[in-house]
Amino acid sequence: MKKNIVYVFTGTGNSLKVAKDIAAVLSYCEIISMGSNIRYDLEEEYETIGFVFPTYYRGEPRKVREFIRLLNLQHNKNAYFYAVTTMGKYDGNTLSHIKKLLKGKGITLHYAKGLDMFSNYVISYDMRDTIAEETRQSEIDFEPILQDIKNRKTNKVGRIELLQEIAYKSLIRFVPEMDKYYSVSNDCNKCGICEKVCPVGNIGLDEVGYPYFKHHCEQCVACIQFCPKKAINYKDKTQSRKRYTHPAIKYTDLAALNGKVKSMNGGTKSASFSSTKKKSFFGIVSTPFAYIIWKVYRM
Numbered sequence: 001m002k003k004n005i006v007y008v009f010t011g012t013g014n015s016l017k018v019a020k021d022i023a024a025v026l027s028y029c030e031i032i033s034m035g036s037n038i039r040y041d042l043e044e045e046y047e048t049i050g051f052v053f054p055t056y057y058r059g060e061p062r063k064v065r066e067f068i069r070l071l072n073l074q075h076n077k078n079a080y081f082y083a084v085t086t087m088g089k090y091d092g093n094t095l096s097h098i099k100k101l102l103k104g105k106g107i108t109l110h111y112a113k114g115l116d117m118f119s120n121y122v123i124s125y126d127m128r129d130t131i132a133e134e135t136r137q138s139e140i141d142f143e144p145i146l147q148d149i150k151n152r153k154t155n156k157v158g159r160i161e162l163l164q165e166i167a168y169k170s171l172i173r174f175v176p177e178m179d180k181y182y183s184v185s186n187d188c189n190k191c192g193i194c195e196k197v198c199p200v201g202n203i204g205l206d207e208v209g210y211p212y213f214k215h216h217c218e219q220c221v222a223c224i225q226f227c228p229k230k231a232i233n234y235k236d237k238t239q240s241r242k243r244y245t246h247p248a249i250k251y252t253d254l255a256a257l258n259g260k261v262k263s264m265n266g267g268t269k270s271a272s273f274s275s276t277k278k279k280s281f282f283g284i285v286s287t288p289f290a291y292i293i294w295k296v297y298r299m
Ligand SMILES: Cc1cc2nc3c(=O)[nH]c(=O)nc-3n(C[C@H](O)[C@H](O)[C@H](O)COP(=O)(O)O)c2cc1C
Pocket: 009, 010, 011, 012, 013, 014, 015, 016, 053, 054, 055, 056, 057, 058, 059, 086, 087, 088, 089, 090, 091, 117, 118, 119, 120, 121, 218, 219, 220, 221, 246, 299
């Protein structure tokens, strides 16, 4: 019996909800975190292989890119590959990036879609009061995507757009160390939830149980959003803002996902976190734009 696998990256649970719904319609489907520090060598053949993750700054999270880059897919070139990116509204070049990345590994991305879901970037804006309505709408929008994946539909992914690329490259390189601006207030009750929901192990707990950050952050905002005491904040921006997590996803779901780091089969190799210090063409070109884009950035 051939199996299915869906790789997921999530901060506030939107992408995990999508991954769970996909897994429920495909038989023998495993959900594996892309936040783990492990490289998977898929030695068995899979029928379908999916990637589900949020859009960040009109592109993919750094960790998703790194995970896919390191994924050994040589025994699975004939599988049906799909990607779903969950987003507030604009997925920019996200899916084109994934298509290109897979193409470089000799893999065809058969199907790719962006799905509007609740926009969770609390660092930039307050959370809306329309969680129930937006969740319902995203479920309606997701249904045809789910059927397409079930029926192995194919579609075309657009080209990479230059302006979106500049925006992405400008902002994504600041991400790992933005946790320097995170603080933990005295309201912290040392529950340890933030450490459990962090998809990339960027939070440690000190000897008395207070969290600290390790500077390989992905900006997924899970720690800010899931903290029951609103004790984690970014500069002075988020203290008075509301919090959001997907209504169907509990912190325990993320804790379980993040704990699942061992390889299903075959060998595993460590994939170290690399913060790219090398200046690419886009890095150089985009430097003067970065600050402006950051200031006007809205989703
Ligand atoms: C760092 C960051 C950047 C984001 N950038 C975008 C974006 O460029 N376009 C967009 O539509 N939504 C953006 N969002 C919103 C998320 O993509 C959206 O809420 C997503 O569904 C969250 O998925 P998750 O709950 O699985 O983490 C961003 C969120 C974060 C945390």
